[in-house]
Amino acid sequence: MNFLANPLLASTPGGDALASMMDPFGFGRAAVNYWRDSVERNILYWDVMRERGNQYLEHMEQTKPNVLGFETEVLVDGRTLPNPTNYELLRVLPPKNTQIDPQKRPFVVVDPRAGHGPGIGGFKPDSELGVALKAGHPCYFIGFLPFPEPGQTVEDVVEAEVAFLRHVIALHPETTEKPMVVGNCQAGWQIMMAAALEPDVFGPILIAGAPLSYWAGEHGKAPMRYTGGMTGGSWVTAMTTDIGNGLFDGAWLVQNFERLNPANTYWKKQYHLYDNVDTETKRYLEFERWWGGHVVLGGEEIQYIVDNLFVGNRLSTAQLVTRDGRRIDLRNVRSPVVVFCSRGDDITPPPQALGWIRDLYEGEEDIVANEQTIIYCQHDTTGHLGIFVSGSVSRKEHSEFTANMDYIDVMPPGLYETTISHADEHPDAELIERDYLLEFTPRNFEELDRDVMHKPEDDRRFATVARISEINLGLYRLYIQPWLHATMTPEAARWIRRMHPIRLGYKLMSDRNPLTVPLPVMADYVRRHRKPVDQDNMFKALESMASDQIVASLDAWRDLRDSSTERLFMDVYGQPLLQAAVGLYGDAHVHRRRPGAEPEHRRFIENRQNELRHKIAQGGHHEAVMRSVIYVLGGAPATDERNFKRLRASRAELEPGTPLSEFKRLVREQFFILKLDREQALGSLPTLLKGQSNDDIDGYLKHLEHVFAASGELSAHAAERFDQVKALFDKARPNVVAPPAPEAASTPAAKAPVPALTAEKSATVSAKSAGESAPKASEAAPTPPEKKPASRSSGQRRSTPRKR
The missing domain is CATH 3.40.50.1820 (Alpha/Beta hydrolase fold, catalytic domain)
Structure with a gap:
């Protein structure tokens, strides 16, 4: 095996052939290459752990530590x-x-x-x-x-x-x-x-x-929501704070997060670094600088959070x-x-x-x-x-x-x-x-x-946990807390924080441990002579398979732990006797406050609706245009961002100087009015446009066309709604014949211009909008005695239903 590992011999003429004769299947060479690579990766891995420990100590000694990537x-x-x-x-x-x-x-x-x-x-x-x-x-x-x-x-x-x-x-x-x-x-x-x-x-x-x-949570998931019940409530938080002399060590919270996924905490994260130690060092150290930067919370803060949010x-x-x-x-x-x-x-x-x-x-x-x-x-x-x-x-x-x-x-x-x-x-x-x-x-x-x-049945269980937590916290404060207050000192609390298993793991692998002295020298030598193994090495493949098996085993243990915890929680806090003991058994009891169903809130809703009913016919062309936009698009000012950008740009043209806050109020109010009474809201559009000229109405319709075109063609249903809006806008056009001058009262040419939309055309548009609250032909503008051809405006062109 030493002969096979000798690089000088392998590089001499005939060395490869000789190696092949002694190891025809390559097992020995693969084993030696893998052995060397694994030794090198071990040295580099533990040197990264040493760097992590040094980084932790340096970070924690800063007055204002943070991991921001910006100045x-x-x-x-x-x-x-x-x-x-x-x-x-x-x-x-x-x-x-x-x-x-x-x-x-x-x-x-x-x-x-x-x-x-x-x-x-x-x-x-x-x-x-x-x-x-x-x-x-x-x-x-x-x-x-x-x-x-x-x-x-x-x-x-x-x-x-x-x-x-x-x-x-x-x-x-x-x-x-x-x-x-x-x-x-x-x-x-x-x-x-x-x-x-x-x-x-x-x-x-x-x-x-x-x-x-x-x-809230789905059965079989979200195991953290059962933590309060399995520890008997928030008394554990109070005890941890008292051990810290009034301060709660954030490392305990980090430990709770790590326990959620033991495969990642104890193996996968570390193995990923070991397997890719040549490329992952920087990313790993950057993340660990934040993950290991534990902070301290005030005892009153964390107790408020646990009592009122987590448990209550x-x-x-x-x-x-x-x-x-x-x-x-x-x-x-x-x-x-x-x-x-x-x-x-x-x-x-x-x-x-x-x-x-x-x-x-x-x-x-x-x-x-x-x-x-x-x-x-x-x-x-x-x-x-x-x-x-x-x-x-x-x-x-x-x-x-x-x-x-x-x-x-x-x-x-x-x-x-x-x-x-x-x-x-x-x-x-x-x-x-x-x-x-x-x-x-x-x-x-x-x-x-x-x-x-x-699930309403879970509410009673968690309400029971909240009651049990209050009872246990009261007992702790009565019988145990005075003893801890009398014995704990600031020095003892600091020593306990330093001895926390998570904090201790960083410190033990740092330059403050004499056993790490050879690591930087060895790691430097390895980096200069590094020979990573090929990915197709059979022993490397076996290593990956073994890692996958370890991850699968830890995941199986986690699933068993979480399912057992959930079943125990459901069984214990679902017991009618326990619920009755804390005063929560019986359908008549309200276990979870529902603010939306309370009488004062229902009165607020009713008053708000009555207030807006009075505003349906109030306003002007601003309200009419926005109400039309919301109606055509089916309940929102835009289906996506493009409509809004066009709407805002054209708003600046039609309504210069209007602040965004006023625009926002307009959108919300008109949406609410349409939601409250759509038929009356649409029927009042001509009232809102009363006094506007034909040119003004043409401009508003052009404005609407630009908004709707921003996100492509309208759907057939939206196009029908737009036709209905056009008919309502046309109904608001001026239709009053000007009085003739005394000297030319009988001259036909002295008649005032005829409105752009006739009753016949209005009825046609209304028929195209069947099923909506469009104006009927009988409600259209009356036909004047004499009629001149009028120029076709954007409000008179009928949109063909288009598919999205």
């Missing part, structure tokens, strides 16, 4: 606010050759604080911040420091985020558009709380992978009240909300990301009545971190959301699902400006329920 400057330090917090508002400085347009809407990313350090939203060039910077938006980042301020609460953090947004708005007086705010994971529910309390400082809101409804599910049911008496009701959010989630996310699956909609509203008409626009997008495969870290996701979904934020901001109230398709998939691809097209589809609650999969 920043601090604008507001949260520690200087009236209620100090460890949060900061940063201005993101654009890279070279990147131009920022100060007239564009500001873009703010709020980072999640769930155990890891800040910066994940701007981790890569192809990130949420990177996409917005490329689009020319002024960008800001709300991050945090490793340790909380004394006495810091969740409400303090929410108030700090509102103060930061007000500061951003003050920095851009030249634009009337409010900032678009992106909240990743835990930051999602924080900004939703802030938007419910102070809706006037928010533009469109994008929440990515943010859990808002913690009781009080955010999505409007049960949270601030210390100054304000109710945190997500129905108060006035900005459009985009919910981005993934079916491949086991931390925040779609039911938990979307369930709050089902909790707060009884139907899509409630969303409309509250003048809210909710849009959701579901990725098929990406995991939790991939939602806001993956470069492919940022280049596609986040790029489209950023490019269309103005369009999203004027979407009428309702529930929509958005899909993103490649431009090449459309026959009119030349009309699409970018590589992808963002399209919106109205959804109802029956369709939403297929994703939320709400």
